[in-house]
Amino acid sequence: MKHQAEWLADTSDLKLAEKGRRTGITYAEALDSAMTAAAARSAGGQNVFYIGDTRDKGREYIGYVAHFARVVAAELAQVEEFLFDDLKEDGSTKQIAAFRIRFASGFRVEALSSRPENIRGLQGTVVIDEAAFHRDVREVLDAVNALLIWGGRIRVISSHNGVLNPFNELIREAQAGKVPFSVHHIPFGEAVRNGLYRRVCLMTGKTWSPAAEAEWEAMIRGAYGARQAAMRQELDAIPADAEGAALTRVQIEAAAVPDIPIVRIRFDDDFKGLSPELRKTRALALCLTRIKPVLDRLNPTSRHVFGEDFARTGDVTAIWVWEIDGRLRRVCRLIVEIRNGPFDQQREILFYVGDGLPRFAGGKLDATGNGAYLAEVAAQKWGASRIEEVKLSVEWYATHMPPYIDAIADRTAVLPMDEDVIADHQALQFCGRV
Numbered sequence: 001m002k003h004q005a006e007w008l009a010d011t012s013d014l015k016l017a018e019k020g021r022r023t024g025i026t027y028a029e030a031l032d033s034a035m036t037a038a039a040a041r042s043a044g045g046q047n048v049f050y051i052g053d054t055r056d057k058g059r060e061y062i063g064y065v066a067h068f069a070r071v072v073a074a075e076l077a078q079v080e081e082f083l084f085d086d087l088k089e090d091g092s093t094k095q096i097a098a099f100r101i102r103f104a105s106g107f108r109v110e111a112l113s114s115r116p117e118n119i120r121g122l123q124g125t126v127v128i129d130e131a132a133f134h135r136d137v138r139e140v141l142d143a144v145n146a147l148l149i150w151g152g153r154i155r156v157i158s159s160h161n162g163v164l165n166p167f168n169e170l171i172r173e174a175q176a177g178k179v180p181f182s183v184h185h186i187p188f189g190e191a192v193r194n195g196l197y198r199r200v201c202l203m204t205g206k207t208w209s210p211a212a213e214a215e216w217e218a219m220i221r222g223a224y225g226a227r228q229a230a231m232r233q234e235l236d237a238i239p240a241d242a243e244g245a246a247l248t249r250v251q252i253e254a255a256a257v258p259d260i261p262i263v264r265i266r267f268d269d270d271f272k273g274l275s276p277e278l279r280k281t282r283a284l285a286l287c288l289t290r291i292k293p294v295l296d297r298l299n300p301t302s303r304h305v306f307g308e309d310f311a312r313t314g315d316v317t318a319i320w321v322w323e324i325d326g327r328l329r330r331v332c333r334l335i336v337e338i339r340n341g342p343f344d345q346q347r348e349i350l351f352y353v354g355d356g357l358p359r360f361a362g363g364k365l366d367a368t369g370n371g372a373y374l375a376e377v378a379a380q381k382w383g384a385s386r387i388e389e390v391k392l393s394v395e396w397y398a399t400h401m402p403p404y405i406d407a408i409a410d411r412t413a414v415l416p417m418d419e420d421v422i423a424d425h426q427a428l429q430f431c432g433r434v
Contacts (some may be wrong), residue, residue: 020188030064038073042139047124058111132161188235226409260416310371
């Protein structure tokens with residue numbers, strides 16, 4: 001394909017590819033590795049070292065090289081698995097699994113299953129694949145720079161892993177002329193235009209047509225659902241706003257509207273020294289003056305629900321009131337934030353909010369740690385059929401956050417246009433690759 005041919009035609013000593021996934025650049029580089037190792041020294045032949053982010057990628061790459069050795073160099077290549085002696089800076093040695101193909105030229109291609117600390121001792125062409133997912137790509141690059149002195153070459157290939165990743169920083173520096181890398185930008189869409197789906201049809205026995213190609217690309221993109229930031233990063237080689245960010249600021253702001261009230265209540269340290277009766281009276285006064293006017297404006301025909309996250313010191317207790325409107329959207333109608341609130345006053349404010357909701361359908365409350373008390377008394381007041389006491393955990397987030405993220409991305413959840421709310425949602429991240 002055109003982008004593969006352009007990558008191979010670039011003979012720069014330093015070159016890097018920011019690419020969409022499965023666009024064929026690693027495959028093309030395996031062809032170059034086979035030709036480089038099969039050539040005589042007088043024709044530019046040298047050793048090639050492939051450093052992937054996983055052992056499986058190393059084995060796959062060496063398989064590609066073996067294929068090209070037979071097809072292009074007419075050599076019957078034998079894949080060897082061996083232990084690479086990795087000399088650490090402190091003088092100790094460890095052995096790491098590696099794969100190797102030897103050529104009649106005397107050169108070899110080695111795929112190392114993990115980043116060796118002794119990479120400084122290698123000489124030849126070094127291919128760093130999925131660089132954005134290495135533990136420290138900067139350290140790897142610093143280690144291999146010395147091989148340029150004796151005619152070595154460096155190839156850096158990767159999809160993106162966040163705008164703050166060192167791989168993206170390297171690209172920006174190269175584009176600014178601060179480092180002498182040539183840069184190839186290879187998004188998925190360009191690979192499709194260059195014939196990627198035609199290759200898929202060739203391998204799978206399908207019949208190519210423009211309509212089938214458009215449907216196939218739409219299917220691939222649609223598989224990401226509302227995770228548009230992930231799709232753009234994985235396919236279009238556009239780094240996400242933050243590493244693993246679940247939502248972009250643009251998506252969050254598109255789901256936000258102005259004039260949704262946020263009632264922020266802060267109790268001073270002297271408040272807890274007041275008598276219980278006075279604390280209760282003042283809390284009720286706050287509810288009457290600041291919360292009741294909002295509750296009175298709620299649509300009496302819509303169902304309403306709330307979610308609550310508990311905090312006692314250092315953070316805020318947040319109560320989010322949602323209306324389920326006639327189009328089944330979840331529209332935030334009120335947020336109550338309580339800072340430094342005694343347990344009793346948090347309970348009183350929560351009960352006031354819940355009792356004031358038209359067609360109150362249910363609530364979920366943080367029941368971890370000290371929040372268990374408030375969740376328990378809420379379940380006692382409104383019944384376990386309407387109140388869920390949530391034990392927050394990684395598993396809970398894994399189950400419930402994807403639908404919430406999708407709802408924001410497709411605007412079936414409506415948020416307040418508030419800087420704190422937007423910043424909190426920008427902090428949502430996917431764990432690991434998506």
